[in-house]
Structures are given as C-alpha cells and as structure tokens.
Amino acid sequence: MERIVKYWYPRGMARPREFDEAAVLDAAREQFWLKGYAATSMDAIAAATGLGKGSLYGAFGGKQQLFLRIFDGYCARLTDAVTSGLTGPDEQAYVRLCAHIRATAAAVAADSRHRGCLLAKSVAELSEHDPEITVRSRRTLDGIAVTLADDIRAAQRHRDLDPAADADRLALLVVAVLRGIEALGKAGIGADLVEGVAETAIALLPRVDTTREADEAPCPDAMARNATHP
Amino acid sequence: MERIVKYWYPRGMARPREFDEAAVLDAAREQFWLKGYAATSMDAIAAATGLGKGSLYGAFGGKQQLFLRIFDGYCARLTDAVTSGLTGPDEQAYVRLCAHIRATAAAVAADSRHRGCLLAKSVAELSEHDPEITVRSRRTLDGIAVTLADDIRAAQRHRDLDPAADADRLALLVVAVLRGIEALGKAGIGADLVEGVAETAIALLPRVDTTREADEAPCPDAMARNATHP
DNA sequence: GCCATTGTGGACCGCGTCGTCCACAACGGT
C-alpha cells in the first residue's frame, strides 16, 4: 500500500546492513542441513547467525523464503560442481566420468557423520507438499543428467564408451546410481561397500563393443577393452 | 517403584483395549509418512486414530517409541515383500530380478503424489541423529541386498547372468539403483524416464559372456543385445 | 543539525507442541 508514487528518490541513504549476507546464509544452511526444515527454528537460526529476528525477517522474509533461497543456492553450487568436474576434452571424458562416480562415492564414504546431501534431505522431507522444492530439485537433477550425457557422448566419440548406447538414458541411470550411493551412505552402509558400488557401476558401463559380427562400425582395433576397470 | 512384590497375580482382569492395535499403527504410519516425523503431532495422530492421548501414550509410550515401532514394522514388511518377490526356482531367477526392478520403477512412476518410501524419508530426516534408525535401515537394506545376491547367484547358476560377476557387489549396486530410482521419483522425474532407468539398468546387467575367444561358455547366439531397450 | 529511510534486536502475541494427570469405565476374581 505504500510506495504508491514511483517518481521519487530517498532524501538520504538509509542505514546499511551490518551483517555479511553470504555468511548468514551459510550459517542458516548449516542449521537446516543439520536438523531438517521442520525441526529448525527461526530462533535457532537467529542465534546461529547472531542476527535479531527483526533483521532476519526484514532481510529474508520468513522461514520458507529463507529456506528456498538457501536451497536454490545449494542447487546452483551442486550443478556448478558437477559441470566443472565433467567438462573438458573428449580424450578424458571417460576418465572424468569414472572420476566423478568415484569422487561421489568417496565423499559419501568419507562423510562419517552421515550428513549427506541437502538436496536429498530436503526433497525427502518437503517434495511431497512443496512444488517449489520439487521443481527445483527436478531441474537440478535434470541439469546433472544433461551434463553427464554430454560427457558420455564425448566418451562415445572417443570410443571409450559404446556409441550404440543411448547417452541420455545412460546418464539418467548414472544419476540414479549416484543418488542411490548417497542413500546407501545415509543408511550407514560401510565406506568400502559404498566405494565398491561405484566400482561395480563403472565396470558395467558399456565399453566399445569389439565383437560385432560384421557391422557398420569402423572399429579397426580392439585394444584396451577391459570390462573391469583396473 | 511400584510392583515391588513379584509373587502376585491380579485380583481380576483389567479393562480390555477398545482399539485395534494394527489399525492404530496403520493410521499413525500414514501420518508420519505424509508429514514426516518432526512435522507430525501426537494430537494429529490422536485425531487420526480416534484415540485419546492418554490411551496413546499408555499404549505406545511416546512419539519416538511409537515411530520406532512403526518404522520397524515397515522395514519388516519391505523385507518380506522383496524376499517373496525374489525367491523361487533358478530357472526364473533372472526374470524375477528384472521384474523386481521393473516393479519398483513402476511403483515409483505410478506414485503421482510422490509419497515415496517411508524408509527413505525417515532415514533422510532422522538417520543423522538417531542411531536406532540408522542401524535398522542398514539392516533392512543389507537384507534386501542379500536376497538380491541370492537371486543373482541363482541366475548365474542358470547361466542367465555372467557367473564371473561378483553377486554380492552386483546386488548392492542394484540396491543403489533401486534407491536412486526412488530418489528420482521424489524429485519429480517423469514416469517414462523413471521406467527408462530401470530398463537401462536391466540392459546393463552382465549377461553370459558370449564372446570369449575359445572359452568354456556354450553360448551359441548373440541375439538381443541392445544397450537401449525398445 | 535535521530529515526520511532502512537496519537492529528484543519484547511480545497467539498458537501448537509433547507429555502428564485424573476422574471415570470396563473388566475378572473373590
């Protein structure tokens, strides 16, 4: 109802913020990550950030909006991390893929406190009743799948993966495996087993098919075809 | 502090319960499943079951104990369902395995309200701070993996799966894929894509190796080897 | 120095939470 007149500018600059927004978001994310959405109180966030509730609500507008903002930031970081780990020259596309799978498993295995992934936790808790969370998580996983598919296609071009495989479908399967590894870690599966899952998955990736009867594929040599990765 | 004297028996039978315990547990489970642990109030459960809070606390002892009991029952049912779906003669072991993967994906795909799996939801919310949940979920997933491994071994005996594969590791990978499919469903991935993941996973299972240079394997044909399912 | 504006922090409100308590009901043995 206020600020009806648009042709107007302040008669003086207002009081500047005294807190670092990024730091506050970090602290708040830690709270949500630790306890979950429902079990995290705004008072706890106020205490963790050192802000008064007035500042908190003034700056972020409420629990849902604050969480959604944090969630968005997390999704963006996750997407960026995956993208930066999976882009590069075709020659190393397959290595990058394996490394990414192994790195995910290693991260889960090293997470002794079973903190897990904020996206997974939030989706499990809120997705059913909050379409905002659902659509964001879907977009994030879709983006990861696209990135994976691009890398898989690169590996196919370089003949490290079977060009006959459907890169998009294979990418989504890899996403499923990665989310499954995350779920296994939260359930307390041992670190060695988690990393074993990653190795088994890598071993099952469709390498170049060297055994075609007399197909179209111009595959001269049959070098370097190990179904099991060393 | 009471009941000091052990040599004693009631002077008369006490008032019998007026509610069906199983039905109450069902209704309570529905509440926890719908909203999650933290966001479910005992008053809501009382309302849903029709019990007064006195009866509720008297019969189950509190929120945590009630939930743990429900969780245990859910895990047991889940284990039983998987076991009953994956045991049988060796000749159909491979078919059972594929059917189970497909059935899981189909269930996720058909779950339009993204209700998901109570075990997954509970583990995501509580595992970090409640070792009871962690150990139970670990036991449940371990049991599923064992059942899968047994079925895989049966399929290997029947030469539907490569006997060279490590059944235990492969089983855990399948568990990971199944949990990943569940996670994808909660994130709002489309039904067709979810079922595509299942098909891709099935297509990547290590079938008998028909391409050994001159090995022992008596596998004549190399038909039906599509990385992508039709 | 005054002003309008925005940031700050803590008191405060209404409500929902978990768990307890207690008067009462339904039993079977005596």
Next chain:
DNA sequence: ACCGTTGTGGACGACGCGGTCCACAATGGC
C-alpha cells in the same frame, strides 16, 4: 457387590514455535 487393575479421553501445564511490533541506531542528502 466389592475390589484392584488397566484402559479411556479430555483438561491441563510448561514450553517452543513463527511472526509482528516498536523504540532506537545509523546513514546520506539537504
């Protein structure tokens, strides 16, 4: 018919919740 025991259900208490409000601080233009 009485009694001890257990089940019942709703009132109750203490507390924590999300969110608002408001007196006050800090700022830059005038």
